[in-house]
Amino acid sequence: MLNNRTIAILRELLIVDSAITSEYLANVIQVTSRTIRNDMKELETLLSKYGASIKSIRGAGYKLKIDDDKRFRKFLLEEFQSEKLKPSILPNSPEERVHYLMKRLLLTENFLKLEDLADELFISKSTVQNDLKDVKKILQTYDLSFDVKPNYGLKVKGEEVKLRFCMSEYVFDRIQTEYDLHSSQKSLIPIDEMKMIRAIILEQIKENKITLSDIGLNNLIIHIAIACKRIIDGNYVILNNEELKDVTNQKEYGVANKIVREIENRMKVVFPETEIAYVAIHLLGTRMIRHLNNKSGDIQNYIDKDIYRLTMEILDSIETKLTLGLKDDQELIVAIGLHLKPAISRYRYGMNLRNPMIDEIKSNYPIAFEAGIIAAMVLKKELEIDIDENEVGYLALHIGAAIERRAIHTEPKRCMIVCASGVGSARLLSYKLQSKFGAKLEIVGTTEYYKLNEVPFDSLDFIVSTIPIKESLPVPVIVVNTFLGGNDFEKVEKVLEERKHGTLEYTKKELVFLQEKFETKEEVLYFLGEKLEKLGLVDSTFIDAVFEREALSPTSFGNLVAIPHPITQKTDSTFWAICTLQKPIEWSGKRVQFICLLSIEKNSSTYLQKMYALLVKIVEDIQIVQQLLKCKTYDEFLELF
Template identity: 25%
Template sequence: MAGNDFTPRMQQIVLALLKEHGPVPVKQLADQIHISKRTVQRELEYIPRALKKYGLTFCSKTGTGIWLEGDRTQMEVLKAELEADDALDVSDRMERQKRLVLEILKDKTLKKLYYYSDIFGVSEATVSSDLEAVKEWFHKYHLEIKRKPGYGVFIEGSERDFRRALRVFIDENIHTEMIQGLYEDRNQSVLNVIQNKSERNIYRILDDDIVKRVIACILRIRDKRILNLTQDSYLGLVIHVAIAVNRIRRQEIIEENPLMADFLQKDQDYDLAKTITKSLEEEFQIQIPEIECAYICLHIKGSKIQQLNIDEKSKSEIEESRELWEVVNEMIDCYNDGMAYLLKQDEEFVIQGLIAHLKPTLVRLANGMKIQNPLLEQIKRDYPAIFERCRNVARVIEERYGYEVPEPEIGFLAVHFGAAEVRMESRKENRRKVNIGIVCASGIGISRLMSSKIARDFSDRVELSVYGMTDLSPYVLNKTDFFVSTVPLKEEADILYVSPLLSDEEMERIAGKVRQCEYMPKKQDNKEFTIQLDQVNFMAVQIKNVIRLMEYHRVDNGITFEELLIAVSEKLASFADRQIMIQEDLMRRERLSSQIFPDLNFALLHARTEGVVKPVFSVCQTKDGTPFSDPYLKGVCVVLVMLVPKDDHEAENSEILGVLSERLIEEEEFLEAVRHGGKEEIRAFVSQYLNQYFRHYLDKM
């Protein structure tokens, strides 16, 4: 295999070069594989010798980059061998430790430290340190990493706990590209599910052939209880069964538990588990014990069904489920009485979240089924108040049905309630005080008592004003959200008629009106003025960003135009997809009409692009102030880049940057600063010209 000649680092570099169709700068390659340029350059010294047996040549050229030359067939052979070796970025300690857990779970038998150090390309001392770091993870599942001096490392614990650790590891790593593909392809042919999938994931625990045949068995069972499982639950079933088959074939059987097996045999889902078991026995020619069948049933019972599709039919079905609604309403009241009303208005929370979650939860609790919650400890640590309130919510279920709700289930409730509370709190940012007018015949006496009662119940949520019948001028009507009146009024306004003593029912009507108004825009006397204020604020923020975020860097004279675009985009965007957008949009604009001005010694590259979210002004000078050597940039010693985001404010942003491009031609001292000045000197000119523009902008408002 290629791994005998290539270190993991070399594998990453060569694989990246094999995927290129021409020279690539070392810096670009280093960023692509997430290691430093210096590390790449150090590893390059050893690559030519390793390539000899494949008849390939390593090439490099200053200012151009590095590449491979040779027979394409041999390149494909090398690529296949390197990919099969499953190279790992050993600099990522957390990823390496996760892989160490994976390797131990793949085979719990005795292994020397050298076995792991060879896999990861690190020292035995590093492996020893990593073993100490992952020991606690295994300990949570009653498994112990044992060291036998002179022999190596092995794992000690029961088969039941070993299976549990496997399941949890899979739960923690369920969201991988291969697993997502497995779910999406579950109604396609089995071969399509397995072939062309990378092995760099948790499936290295299992034998590919076993996984493929297990999928075939499950696909043959067209039971709606399987078809309606959520993505994670379906994938979990496939993996659970594959693990069970793999362990049974190795004669590693879970310890018998007659009570559980007898109990589950009476369950309505046990027949489905038996159907799956029979299919597996025929496929693999093995005998599956009753306890294994019981655990398959347990997995089915503990699985979640897909979220409800909230169409009219689904809503109708939910509305008819009166008991479920009663339970949910009681749970929300118990969570927090003060925010209960708003939580009940959140359809995403009530219907798509809580009700969809509660139905399978009640099934699990009724049958004593357990569920894993890998986020439990994090939820308890990061959101203790929400978790504790959900303990009270769980008591609603316990008191109504007599089920004890375990902490993993409480954790899932906390996820739903916490998400709803965050949504509600985000809406609170827009909440305002509500202006209420209290009206009686004279504006004194009883209206003062009403005002005191309302103020006591709503405190700083409202602003109260007391009026007599003759006080309701157009100004008062315009600024008041609604009126609370004990007398009939002829004015056109939003009015709640109440009794002088304000009953509980009337106070609830007022509360509903307050909740409605505090999320509505405040009444304005001059809407046009507020619009102008918003425009001024927007322009001020954009101008400030251009000045504060101005980029400035210097590059070698020998850099090519294409390399310059790459260097500029890397400075202006953090993510590769946005960098590519910037490069392509600048190149596209340049092809339309070149913006290279050799007579003035500068180039102005500008474009509208989705690669940025704010307007950008960037200066890129040569290091020694002399022109670039690239013929395309002949005579140019500085490149200016101006980028406008593709959004609803293209016109305003273009106008701001247009001021700077105009001043470049008009003001020789600005152009000279751009060509040879330092960052702060250039920024001072930018600030000066945009300051002048903003003052002129205000004068026109």
């Protein structure tokens, strides 16, 4: 039975008439010549049973000889059409083929013909041409392009550093475990050498008190592995003198130099100075400070004034647009300030920081991710920096942590006591309530019934009264006994636990559209935009602002849910327009069937975190979404909500 590597060897032998060397095969398949020679023995033994053999020709290499055409064809058919093997050998979707082609093109120094690629993938030449259009788009994001040579085929061309970044993204899986960097048949260097690189890095960063995240460490291992491979091939990173001077002046350059010298000694490869600077950029780009004291007085000891100003501008913008109440969170100020400096450094040097958690962040912290998008807009405005959604995702993690912290330290509910039997009774009632509910409840004072018109209701959550109150008040009234008996405590408990806002505050019958038959996200958004415009809730610029936000980063969050919204506040009220579909549609790479078009009122001063929490609860709960998708009438929908 063939394995992935022997299949690759056999494929190469099949597509040439002449002999090919073990060095050539070693380069194509990314293994050593010795491994190829061992594989050839295994392949020769196997093929001898199926009417074929491999001839070794001195000075020329290996050539496939087919003696029994019928037996050999039957063998090939069984191998390549096996349902067990086929999925692991041949990519069978456009996305998988594009990924395969990216790897194939990035790992070869030779020109590749379309016909050969079509044969490898068992597809037509026109299908390969279509797939290569997508490959070209991906390459363009790294400033790479195709070098096309008539009669020879094509290969990737561009700056070495850009090739390196692209390889780190597509040669390896997006997330690597500690030692899981050698799993691909196209691995760059042996697993033992990967482990050695890791050990050298850990030793040096520990000695020099530099902290790397797990992801940062794996990124650095990958990039050094790629550097070793490409230095051996004679390819170097080029940094200009000014960039080089900036890096060599940093502490991290000295650490990078030690890491590189150790790798040179162990692997017998010579790194030029620019390559050392390249490693230093990785250490700069993941710099963190340990044992940080988060008191506000210490913040500017760790963050320079320009970064501090930028951080505060970001938090002001987030507060203006989302009113999350995080502007004065000292821990968040420090976290974002420390994150921004290396993020700006990464952008300056064109580095791609991969974020393997991006889908989970968007799914679990949609509001925090939205705050990250707002941060990206501030960076664009202030520094003309375009950060991608990977970086936005890391910012969102810091913001999500701050949201969680705020939820833990929720402010107590505020009440006032109305008591008809005098100050003594009112105080007794106050002490009993405070003793029972502690930090959950803040009693702001007591008052007589006749002074109710003087009560500041806008600062209260409810009233506790020992007498019935007939007037309609803007807050709930709980009538209790002066000495708190029966179910009085339960009544207060219920008010303390219940949400201040409910779902029905944000949506109405005329904003709910069930079981629609749309096939694209554009159809859905134009439909909802038109309905909202007819109701007078939005103007003609609203839907364009929604598409502008989608272009920054898709709002499909997983679990069949999308929460589109305009890039800036466009309406005078906060509302949800909901649309469910009979069948899921494709929405920027994810399946979507439940759409909640969200609009936040302009210049909102209302604390909206409860509304966001409610929205996230719906988005995250698979059962709720499934039930909502089954609803055929507004009454069913209403009952579920």
